[in-house]
């Protein structure tokens with residue numbers, strides 16, 4: 001598990017660190033700050049220029065190991081690079097490694113037909129377009145995906161999609177051209193064969209992006225999250241992914257790697273929070289001593305180091321298991337990482353906010369937005385309780 005990174009991965013890691021220092025941190029504020037209202041959901045010249053630069057030097061599609069468009073890294077190797085790019089919330093998109101495009105590219109590469117790959121995957125891999133994944137619905141508890149009500153019904157040579165989705169990440173962006181929509185194609189089938197996934201072009205008639213949604217006030221422009229309405233949206237039958245009734249199969253395959261990527265990115269965020277917590281503590285004086293000399297602050301720093309090490313180890317173990325025994329056999333380790341890391345990283349970031357005082361809550365530091373991001377992931381990709389429940393099932397069965 002602790003084998004050295006390959007020379008290729010080491011080279012990528014060093015170049016990634018240098019790229020982050022030269023191009024990402026100095027521009028972070030501008031990349032994340034809300035631009036002029038009219039340009040909010042449009043492509044931003046600075047981000048596009050940096051994406052072009054990253055692509056030109058091969059820091060591109062680092063997650064992708066289905067072909068020459070990626071860098072051929074294992075999950076274990078990519079996890080360690082993901083930690084570096086995760087240090088800034090502005091970075092993942094610059095390297096074409098952002099959610100939900102990564103998960104959608106994985107779906108198309110694994111389950112797409114040749115025609116679907118030519119039409120959509122190719123353009124996603126070059127970063128020409130963006131995509132979204134529309135499963136969650138406002139009217140039902142979507143952590144239980146059997147509840148999903150959107151209908152995807154066959155009509156001649158087409159399917160017709162009707163339903164209301166929300167929290168569809170990427171949908172507000174002008175660059176979002178394709179949605180993977182989950183819905184019921186056969187309500188009379190056994191529970192786990194009722195749902196299908198289908199490709200729906202975002203310019204199809206009958207789609208309305210109703211409104212953007214914010215996370216603690218952050219809109220995450222230019223990709224964002226939206227409520228989206230599908231009214232009698234007609235797409236050709238060849239847009240079906242894998243086959244009718246196979247939505248759950250695809251969903252399982254999609255979420256494993258994506259969850260690990262989120263975890264590794266959060267470890268990077270937590271490391272950066274700990275770094276600036278120490279800097280601040282060393283340089284700030286209150287009541288005659290530096291914050292770094294105060295017992296409570298020292299405890300916060302020491303505990304944060306313990307937390308980050310534990311979080312990193314469970315995540316690396318999950319990535320290593322995915323490489324050695326496959327995503328399915330690694331599902332417990334993935335669930336453990338998904339449950340442990342967002343909460344742990346959130347605690348570290350929260351301590352860093354406390355040590356910064358009012359500054360920690362402001363827009364002058366990355367901490368407030370980072371806290372919101374870790375908080376959301378205790379719900380996104382399945383709430384913590386659902387993963388703990390799955391783990392409990394396994395533990396109880398083992399001791400039966």
Ligand SMILES: Cc1cc2nc3c(=O)[nH]c(=O)nc-3n(C[C@H](O)[C@H](O)[C@H](O)COP(=O)(O)OP(=O)(O)OC[C@H]3O[C@@H](n4cnc5c(N)ncnc54)[C@H](O)[C@@H]3O)c2cc1C
Pocket residue numbers: 100132133134135136137140141142143144166167168169170215225376379380381382383385386389
């Ligand atoms: C920023 C953000 C981005 C997102 N991006 C996407 C996206 O791109 N595409 C998409 O389809 N969805 C997306 N989601 C939606 C997300 O996946 C759902 O919010 C999540 O799956 C939970 O579904 P729900 O909101 O319907 O909560 P519900 O299912 O209503 O659950 C509410 C709460 O019930 C409790 N609960 C549920 N099940 C159990 C259980 N078994 N045991 C104990 N307690 C339980 C938990 O506390 C849970 O938080 C995103 C969400 C956010 C916040």
